[in-house]
Amino acid sequence: MTDYRTDLSRVRGLGAAKFGTEHFWMQRVTSLAVLLLFPFLFYSVIYLAGRPLAEVKEYFSSPLVATMAVLLVALLAHHMRLGMQVIIEDYVHNSSRKLTFLMLNIFFSTLVGAAGVIAIIKLSLGA
Amino acid sequence: MANVELRSKRPLSPHLTVFRLYINMMMSILHRITGAANYFAIILPVAWLVAAASGSDIFALVNGLFATPLGLLVLFGASWSLIHHALGGIRHFIWDAGRGFSIPSVIILSWATIFLSLLLTAALWFFAMVMHGRL
Numbered sequence: 001m002t003d004y005r006t007d008l009s010r011v012r013g014l015g016a017a018k019f020g021t022e023h024f025w026m027q028r029v030t031s032l033a034v035l036l037l038f039p040f041l042f043y044s045v046i047y048l049a050g051r052p053l054a055e056v057k058e059y060f061s062s063p064l065v066a067t068m069a070v071l072l073v074a075l076l077a078h079h080m081r082l083g084m085q086v087i088i089e090d091y092v093h094n095s096s097r098k099l100t101f102l103m104l105n106i107f108f109s110t111l112v113g114a115a116g117v118i119a120i121i122k123l124s125l126g127a
Numbered sequence: 128m129a130n131v132e133l134r135s136k137r138p139l140s141p142h143l144t145v146f147r148l149y150i151n152m153m154m155s156i157l158h159r160i161t162g163a164a165n166y167f168a169i170i171l172p173v174a175w176l177v178a179a180a181s182g183s184d185i186f187a188l189v190n191g192l193f194a195t196p197l198g199l200l201v202l203f204g205a206s207w208s209l210i211h212h213a214l215g216g217i218r219h220f221i222w223d224a225g226r227g228f229s230i231p232s233v234i235i236l237s238w239a240t241i242f243l244s245l246l247l248t249a250a251l252w253f254f255a256m257v258m259h260g261r262l
Contacts, residue, residue: 028223031216038213045206046255050194053186056179073173080166087163112173119176 030079066124077113158215161208168205211244
């Protein structure tokens with residue numbers, strides 16, 4: 001049967017990664033967002049280093065601080081997942097090993113993000 | 128067999144071992160290495176947060192580990208790695224915007240990355256130590 005579709009429409013979405021520029025774009029978005037939170041990160045590290053637990057809880061009890069900290073952890077988890085995915089795709093060529101690492105990457109990044117966010121929420125609520 | 132012989136005579140594309148090392152190449156390589164290091168180093172602050180949320184005993188344990196000479200060395204390296212990767216990210220934003228592609232700009236941006244990363248890491252540790260009366 002004759003295929004009437006244009007060459008472009010036939011290959012669209014069939015690139016090596018099966019996606020368009022979403023990965024590249026989100027890498028930049030998360031990167032800029034984290035950079036905007038860097039002054040907060042610097043201040044927090046300088047302020048919190050070696051402080052007793054009660055003062056740490058006091059610091060995170062501010063909704064603004066807790067919000068920025070949660071955003072920072074979540075954005076870093078997203079950004080590191082995207083970055084490590086590129087590294088795996090560049091260096092791991094064995095198909096089953098590559099799929100294993102890609103999956104482990106998602107598991108690890110999500111675990112780090114979830115653990116950080118839950119810890120911040122708990123600290124913030126003073127429990 | 129003839130195939131093998133032909134393959135060995137094919138011209139090779141220039142690669143890492145062929146080029147002389149330039150500062151921009153080294154910063155590009157460092158950007159990926161620090162990114163991978165940050166990937167694992169995020170365990171440090173997240174472990175600290177989880178410990179703080181878990182109770183005073185675990186929190187004291189993690190703080191104690193961080194305060195050992197090895198702990199401080201790892202934290203120092205992790206802070207430099209994060210700062211270097213962040214500055215590398217700014218450099219890439221400049222390039223993404225289509226600016227800074229002349230050879231002198233590339234060289235200046237690359238040197239600025241390593242120089243500022245060391246300066247900002249030193250500043251971070253200086254202020255943290257001043258804040259907590261260690262200096």
